[in-house]
Amino acid sequence: METKFDALVIGAGTGGMCAAARLAHKGYKTLLVETHDRVGGRASTREVDGFLLNTGALVIEIGGAVEQTLNDVGVKLNLFVPKPATELLIGNKHLNADGGFVGWIRNQAPNILNFITKILPPFKPKKGESTAEWLRKFTKSKFIHGAVSNVIGAMFAASSEDLPADVFLHYFTKGSAFKKIGLAPGGTVEVWKSLLPVIEKNGEVWLSSSVKKLTFNEHGLVNGAEIERNGKIVTISTNVVVSNAGPWATVQMAGEEHFPKGHYQKIERENRPAAIITIHFASQKPLAKFEGLALAAKTHRMVYAGNFSQPEQKRCPPGWYLYCAASVPKPAIGEFDLEEEKRLLIQDIKDYFPGFEEHGKILAIDVTAHEWPAQRAVTGFDQPMQTPVKNLWDVGDGAKPWGEAGTVACAKGAKIIVDEISERFPVKTAIPMPVPGKH
Ligand SMILES: Cc1cc2nc3c(=O)[nH]c(=O)nc-3n(C[C@H](O)[C@H](O)[C@H](O)COP(=O)(O)OP(=O)(O)OC[C@H]3O[C@@H](n4cnc5c(N)ncnc54)[C@H](O)[C@@H]3O)c2cc1C
Incomplete structure (x- = not known):
């Protein structure tokens, strides 16, 4: 088994996948380690009763940083674009937010x-x-x-x-504000799966494996990691590390003694993740008239809803319609009354999806909060991407570029980090990589 790598990426969420693909593409022999048995983290997809449900992110920006990342490593982004992609729900009215007055x-x-x-x-x-x-x-x-x-x-x-x-x-x-969006057929996980061949061309992907500890040399630089794989601890060496586990988990893996005094406590104090509650539900009768993403103006709690029913989305068994509705609880940061929050979101579903009570079947209620949050940091309250350790970076939505959000922010952060790495820790064996799909 290979144990010497140029770069270690901890976690295969959006930030980790984008960083690992860029590093491997630049010629770094890269190891990507992921605790789960699938890639994508909070932008992944899992199966429930024959339906493909996203673990978090549902829409991807067209022409944004995710698409740019795929293009840069020679992969084409495959999205289904509903028409219209975004609608505004005001009571019973549906306004096209891509065009018309709302679009204007x-x-x-x-x-x-x-x-x-x-x-x-x-x-x-x-x-x-x-x-x-x-x-x-x-x-x-x-x-x-x-x-x-x-x-x-x-x-x-x-x-x-x-x-x-x-x-x-x-x-x-100045930002993108998700003006043009699409949904990945088969679920959001498919976006990240398309990056796997790029990483595997110049590295390895270890799923169902967890980084337990980072090891350091006498100069205070990370030089390796202890990884749990197949029930055993494996030790690997690396020149640089990008952690997608979140800044709080990164300092825990590294150990307090490797950071300046007070750093560990600062990260712990500022660790204030935000929450979202998502309900996926299905029906054999159509329950909504909007085509893709719907933003609602007046609700108890629901902030958006998604429609995954079109056959092009490949998300549900034939004859079924699949939807999600999501809310930001009050307060969005910290503790909230989960039962009351669920009740309010279900009330919104009843209001905005006529026929739900008669024909709807709830498939899953997901609470993304605390250590598996909607965003690890509210935009504007992020940790810096570069940690005080010179060859250790944080990528993902806890350490994103200022003013950005979601998968776009994670992909933008990954590019900034990989550019810094290639400037300060140039790959010794820069092999021009043949890339799938690029001629
Ligand atoms: C309900 C919901 C809806 C959303 N909708 C959208 C949307 O429509 N569009 C959008 O752009 N964004 C959306 N977002 C935000 C987006 O999903 C996140 O910002 C993004 O997915 C976060 O990615 P990340 O890079 O921080 O990695 P994460 O998703 O946090 O992934 C990190 C990975 O690291 C792994 N890991 C952690 N520790 C270790 C370890 N020690 N060893 C190995 N692996 C480890 C974890 O298992 C995980 O897979 C949504 C989020 C939620 C929750």
Whole structure:
């Protein structure tokens, strides 16, 4: 068994997959280790009663950092694009958010916001001001506050009271804001599975294996890891490590003594993950008129819903319709009353999916919170990607580039990290790699 690697990537979530694919593609002999028996982490897919249910992420941005990563390593992104892809639900009304008036507002909002904050400095968010506080300067309308809070819930898994206003403005004026989206046929896991051949061309992928401990040399650099594989501890050596386990898990694997005084406590104190509750349900009768992703303006808790029923999505047995509805609990960070939160989300499903009570069958209720959260850090409260150890980085949604969210943020972070690694720890054996699908 091979035990010497140029790079070790801990965890096969979005950030880990993108980092490992980029490293292997650049010629680093890469080992990717994943605790689960599948890749994708919180953007993966599992089977329940013949239906393919996502573990988290459902939509992928078209033309965003995930697609860029795949393109850079020679893989084509395969997405199904519903028409329209995003709709806004206002009571019984469905508004096309890709085009028409809502689409126009969506496209023009960044310019309007930019203009307002430029010509009227008092409307520029103050440092530390939440989006809700900032919005109250413009309006007290419950409808607008509710709609903005739901959009923030869908994009950031946080409430408008948690999200800093400068992050909100940056995301909608300069960031992608998921304007063009698609869904992966077979579930989101398929996006990451398409990167496996790239990694395996110049490395190994160990599933159902866990990194237990990082080892250090006398200069304070990581030089290897102890990994549990097939019930045994295997020791490997490596020049660089990228951890996708989250900053808190990374410091635990490394040990307090390898960081400056107070670092361990700081990461523990600032570890404030956000939550989402998702209910997947199916029916033999159609329950919704929207085609892909729906954002709801006025709800008890539901921030978005998804439709996975079209045969092109390859997600459900013939004759069935598959949906999800998701909520951000209150509070989004910390402890919440789970039974009450489930009750409120089910109430929204009954309101927005007529026929659910008669024909609907709940397949799964997933609570992504605490150590398996919706986002490891609310955008704006991330840890730095570079740890105080020179050859150890954190990738993923606990240490993402400022102002970004979701899979886009994880993929962008992976690119920044791999660029830093190739500058500071150039691969000794830079072999130009033949890449599948690239001619
Ligand atoms: C309900 C929900 C809906 C979402 N919707 C969207 C969406 O539509 N679009 C979008 O872009 N984003 C969405 N997101 C956010 C997105 O899913 C996450 O931001 C992203 O998947 C996080 O990826 P990550 O790189 O942080 O890795 P993670 O998903 O956290 O994966 C880390 C991996 O590391 C493994 N690991 C941990 N410790 C070890 C160890 N010691 N050894 C080996 N392996 C280890 C874990 O098993 C895991 O597989 C959603 C999230 C949720 C929860």
